[in-house]
Amino acid sequence: QWMMLDWKPKRPDMLVDPFGLGRIVQDGLVFRQNFSIRSYEIGADRTASIETLMNHLQETALNHVKSAGLLNDGFGRTPEMYKRNLIWVVAKMQVLVNRYPTWGDTVEVNTWVSRSGKNGMRRDWLISDCETGEILTRASSVWVMMNKKTRKLSKIPDEVRNEIEPHFVDSAPVIEEDDRKLRKLDEDTADFIRKGLAPRWNDLDVNQHVNNVKYIGWILESAPAEILETQELSALTLEYRRECGRDSVLQSLTAVDHLENEGGAQCQHLLRLEDGAEIVRGRTEWRPKNAGKYGMTTPGEDTD
Amino acid sequence: QWMMLDWKPKRPDMLVDPFGLGRIVQDGLVFRQNFSIRSYEIGADRTASIETLMNHLQETALNHVKSAGLLNDGFGRTPEMYKRNLIWVVAKMQVLVNRYPTWGDTVEVNTWVSRSGKNGMRRDWLISDCETGEILTRASSVWVMMNKKTRKLSKIPDEVRNEIEPHFVDSAPVIEEDDRKLRKLDEDTADFIRKGLAPRWNDLDVNQHVNNVKYIGWILESAPAEILETQELSALTLEYRRECGRDSVLQSLTAVDHLENEGGAQCQHLLRLEDGAEIVRGRTEWRPKNAGKYGMTTPGEDTD
Numbered sequence: 208q209w210m211m212l213d214w215k216p217k218r219p220d221m222l223v224d225p226f227g228l229g230r231i232v233q234d235g236l237v238f239r240q241n242f243s244i245r246s247y248e249i250g251a252d253r254t255a256s257i258e259t260l261m262n263h264l265q266e267t268a269l270n271h272v273k274s275a276g277l278l279n280d281g282f283g284r285t286p287e288m289y290k291r292n293l294i295w296v297v298a299k300m301q302v303l304v305n306r307y308p309t310w311g312d313t314v315e316v317n318t319w320v321s322r323s324g325k326n327g328m329r330r331d332w333l334i335s336d337c338e339t340g341e342i343l344t345r346a347s348s349v350w351v352m353m354n355k356k357t358r359k360l361s362k363i364p365d366e367v368r369n370e371i372e373p374h375f376v377d378s379a380p381v382i383e384e385d386d387r388k389l390r391k392l393d394e395d396t397a398d399f400i401r402k403g404l405a406p407r408w409n410d411l412d413v414n415q416h417v418n419n420v421k422y423i424g425w426i427l428e429s430a431p432a433e434i435l436e437t438q439e440l441s442a443l444t445l446e447y448r449r450e451c452g453r454d455s456v457l458q459s460l461t462a463v464d465h466l467e468n469e470g471g472a473q474c475q476h477l478l479r480l481e482d483g484a485e486i487v488r489g490r491t492e493w494r495p496k497n498a499g500k501y502g503m504t505t506p507g508e509d510t511d
Numbered sequence: 512q513w514m515m516l517d518w519k520p521k522r523p524d525m526l527v528d529p530f531g532l533g534r535i536v537q538d539g540l541v542f543r544q545n546f547s548i549r550s551y552e553i554g555a556d557r558t559a560s561i562e563t564l565m566n567h568l569q570e571t572a573l574n575h576v577k578s579a580g581l582l583n584d585g586f587g588r589t590p591e592m593y594k595r596n597l598i599w600v601v602a603k604m605q606v607l608v609n610r611y612p613t614w615g616d617t618v619e620v621n622t623w624v625s626r627s628g629k630n631g632m633r634r635d636w637l638i639s640d641c642e643t644g645e646i647l648t649r650a651s652s653v654w655v656m657m658n659k660k661t662r663k664l665s666k667i668p669d670e671v672r673n674e675i676e677p678h679f680v681d682s683a684p685v686i687e688e689d690d691r692k693l694r695k696l697d698e699d700t701a702d703f704i705r706k707g708l709a710p711r712w713n714d715l716d717v718n719q720h721v722n723n724v725k726y727i728g729w730i731l732e733s734a735p736a737e738i739l740e741t742q743e744l745s746a747l748t749l750e751y752r753r754e755c756g757r758d759s760v761l762q763s764l765t766a767v768d769h770l771e772n773e774g775g776a777q778c779q780h781l782l783r784l785e786d787g788a789e790i791v792r793g794r795t796e797w798r799p800k801n802a803g804k805y806g807m808t809t810p811g812e813d814t815d
Contacts, residue, residue: 246573247566247724251715258713262551269550273615311577407732408739409562411555420551428711435712 229270236376237319238271244312254307261420267316287366292355299349301382302443313337319376323349326362331381345381389488392477397460401429404457417451426476429459438493448485470495533574540680541623542575548616558611565724571620591670596659603653605686606747617641623680627653630666635685649685693792696781701764705733708761721755726791730780733763742797752789774799
């Protein structure tokens with residue numbers, strides 16, 4: 208899981224970025240990094256996969272924390288969080304994709320953190336096309352505090368709040384929060400079930416937890432081939448319910464609600480342990496390929 | 512699969528590389544590209560995975576071809592190959608890893624092609640640490656020609672040879688070829704069998720074939736956890752026998768030969784279809800973690 212400090216104690220000046228490792232911009236509150244899309248990050252459609260986009264979100268969030276010098280043990284905590292054994296965990300993630308980039312495209316990712324309610328933090332991202340400035344993807348996540356030992360959620364203590372608040376950006380979310388309740392699926396309500404999903408050694412992060420991005424891969428394991436092949440994912444909402452460790456065996460459940468008029472689809476998803484304990488609830492929305500506002504591609508054109 | 516033209520008709524001057532997309536160097540025959548290792552490319556050991564290294568090999572090979580303006584339909588062919596419906600397919604791959612880079616490291620990959628016997632082409636790679644110049648990984652592959660329609664192997668026609676030979680680098684292989692025969696495993700000789708491995712939509716490349724790099728992941732699916740957790744892969748040999756399409760279901764077989772004295776291990780591998788048809792034979796060698804010549808790491812040190 209992404210367990211890290213989304214926090215920045217210093218306000219370094221703008222830094223040069225000779226190795227594409229990203230840098231802090233805008234008064235030290237926004238982290239910016241460019242990515243050129245690599246051949247192995249695209250799929251049969253020749254466009255970047257949703258996993259690739261989420262990897263870029265993860266990478267920029269971690270680099271943001273790292274440039275603050277606070278990554279340390281992989282949890283990265285303010286001094287007061289460390290004293291109290293508190294870590295950040297992600298509770299919710301929303302992604303809206305306008306257009307997927309393709310091999311050789313360079314995208315710019317901007318990310319920052321802000322307040323979310325009384326006891327949370329929001330991290331937002333904007334991914335844009337470096338050449339045209341067009342916004343390709345908007346993403347927003349909500350983080351809460353957990354006690355590292357008891358694994359229980361915690362309020363943000365005043366001492367920690369004082370440490371982190373000066374570093375929040377005061378801005379509206381890049382995505383209006385999707386408040387529609389995510390359904391809890393079961394054998395009866397799911398249309399597709401894929402069982403026996405187990406983490407491989409390479410799916411584990413340095414804390415021996417399953418990497419968050421892996422979840423979306425498992426969720427799509429139970430999505431029907433018809434949708435994966437004819438549609439592209441336009442929106443994604445994930446609610447993280449429970450941690451998943453190295454010995455977990457998961458089931459992926461999907462229910463498909465076809466949307467009549469537009470030719471798109473909406474799906475409900477659940478990842479659960481074999482004993483039924485919920486790991487992640489999700490919702491995905493799909494549109495016909497190349498039907499997006501900016502979704503038309505010109506195959507065969509080589510701009511080299 | 513990697514089916515592409517490893518060939519370069521022009522000799523462009525050295526190009527600048529503002530977006531980290533790589534460039535042609537050394538008289539137009541060597542392609543060079545830098546990669547900064549991203550957080551999602553490392554595993555529980557905090558080092559890059561073998562899949563990551565192989566992704567970088569694939570990316571530089573494709574970019575080498577792309578910078579020659581010959582990628583086109585994803586097969587990329589010289590005019591004479593196109594006339595004759597010939598494509599390149601990879602027959603063998605060898606990788607030797609001295610040391611795995613970690614998150615934030617920048618590596619430089621150099622790749623070039625040369626003659627291999629009468630009817631083959633060799634593509635070699637050197638991966639080095641950008642900061643120290645230390646060689647991290649050496650890799651070598653052998654490619655042969657296949658008729659795109661009949662899927663049969665072909666000799667290199669003289670007309671094609673005349674097109675490609677001027678572009679070969681005249682150099683010794685970066686790895687001495689490992690001529691030890693790869694054993695054919697079966698139920699009786701394998702120690703571990705993992706069944707039911709099926710490509711996901713995202714594992715397919717633009718030609719609807721399984722990406723070569725995916726194979727190493729499947730091979731490691733049948734390697735025992737004990738080895739994956741205590742050892743690191745130091746050498747890899749793969750022999751590609753047959754194509755694997757989108758509807759294939761595979762079995763992964765592994766036989767473990769422990770090497771007594773050094774604490775390392777050697778494994779034989781086979782990926783096969785359920786009807787027994789061989790897809791890939793392989794051999795892996797392993798050494799205890801942090802025991803490599805350059806394998807010592809200093810955990811917890813932050814060079815930021």
